[in-house]
Amino acid sequence: MLNADALQQLRQLKTDIESSKVVHNGTVKATNGRFGFVALDDGRDLFLPPEEMQKVLPGDRIRVSETQGDSGKVQGLVEELLESRLNTFVGKYLVKGKGHFVVPETPGINRWIFIPPKHRQNAQPDDFIYCQILRHPIKDGKGQASVRKVLGKAEQPGIERAFTLATYDLEEQWPDAVQKQLENLDEALVQRLAAGREDRREQPYVTIDSPNTQDMDDALWAEPNATGWRLSVAIADPTALIEPGSPLEAEARERATAIYFPGEPRPMLPEALSTKLCSLMPGVDRLAMVCDIQVNNDGSLGDYQFRLAVIRCQAKLSYELAANVIEGREDDDTRALSDTVLRNIDQLHQAAVAMRKWRAGNALLNVDRPEFRLRLDENKRIRQIDPAIPTEAHRLVEDCMVAANRCAADALSRHGRGLFIQHPGLRDDKVDNIRQLLAEHAGHLAEVDPTSPEGFMRMMRETEGLAGELPVKSVISRQLARAELSFTPAPHQGMGLAAYTTFTSPLRKFTDFQVHRLLKSLLWQEPGQDLSEAELERLQAAQIKARQAANSLENWLKSDFARQMDASTAISGVITRTTPAGFFVRLDSNGLEGFVSTKSLPGKYSFDPITLRLLGKDRFFQLDQPVTVTFAGIDEERRQINFNLVETPSAQS
Incomplete structure (x- = not known):
């Protein structure tokens, strides 16, 4: 037995060891x-x-x-x-002997976690399950979990969506308090609220959207005047039906945005509101916040006014139908439209063309990118992928929405209070690379400051279609910062505008819903409350999580669809992204993206951070480069499609 002196010496030794640690x-x-x-x-x-x-x-x-x-x-x-920030996760149920475990699907948890008997929820082997950490492994490396929900088996229709919702902790059901609040919202309330509003029901507003869209939150009307056009953009007004601080508003803020999962979206607002009481359906009275804008002949915007109104849309048009009208293609559907609607579409198109011309000369336009539509089968998996070609009707709607949003940003800026979307242009850590890129591949821009709004705009304009072997504009576009929410106006460099916000999608985005609250507070002294800094951060984080969830589900469905590809069939595509480990290729036929690893290529390659090229001894790979590939399989952990490069006589050398 140790005496008191020995014990004291051991304690002191332990104290000395602890104090000498670098922690x-x-x-x-x-x-x-x-x-x-x-x-x-x-x-x-x-x-x-x-x-x-x-x-x-x-x-x-x-x-x-x-x-x-x-x-x-x-x-x-x-x-x-x-x-510990990881509270919940998803995985697959496993029984090994007498032990019941979850094999996490969360990247980085490379172990089985024990599930005690009372916490198994009757899960069966190979079930996907949604779990909560019951005992952290910090003491001995042996954690425990409890099953919160059994999601189903891998072959179950819709399991991909259920799995994705659980992975990102996205609740599907509406809280009881929201359900109770909905009971008091009906058409009678819409009529009572409409009584005190400006009556716009005789104006020929139309909606232009996808054929299956039910949550229609914008309607348009234009008429010519002495100096151009009067453009009227009517936006659905859910804030009229939803009390500030109510459970419905709190849930909408928590969800942040509607998530357009393939086949079955997750709405921000309940369907009773988003597709019925608030949706700008034709032939029914609907509450709207209207922005009337003077569009001048040169496409610039003049005076504008916001109005609280009641409207009654005269027609619901698909993009295809509106485009047929614009381009003069007659069929039974276009002939069925009234002369009033036809004239409205014509005037809207003329105003939109003028506004687009102004933005092309004074701001920045988004370049049309290839888009594809996923069509699902009865098992909620991809049946086919079709190209979605933007039409003149898509551009018309975009130009009208941008105009109304610019007016909303200006109104908020004048009152010194608001919610804005700012875009700083380049990522801070990429500025030096871009300066070097311009010096070496766009010498006439070498002295331009790409961090200033003026310099950024000039750089983006003058690199569009720049002749040369390197696609300079694409290289720059791969190094742009992410747009951010802000309480104060700041340049949106990606659009070339001094200030910008959005209020045109209040049924789908809480930022737009909140801008409605702010405009009503400033213009009509209605009750409303600014978001706190913490709430703004949570809102932006929720938006990012929603995008990640949508991308995750799409990647899963696409990787499953790709399994049917014939590995012997060569397919054309274009390089969309490069990394030190390889490059991603988007197929021309269906938009599927897959990875070509440098490990599958002969020779060694180095990555140039200035040009974003992969450089080999006798060849290189760069953005926008056409290539031919074959299907090489699926990376199951990443749910990533892999390709092999097809060597052709025309390959660079």
């Missing part, structure tokens, strides 16, 4: 392997060996000490869990 705080970063890293707060990455990685989960905030591994390299030793 840091950081965030756990997972890898595809069993090891990981800690992103330390001082900017360094510290290696975590497999035995330490077993104690933590991706995203954990931990305190870690430095120690020397068997190889002599410095590595991390987990000391303490500060915060």
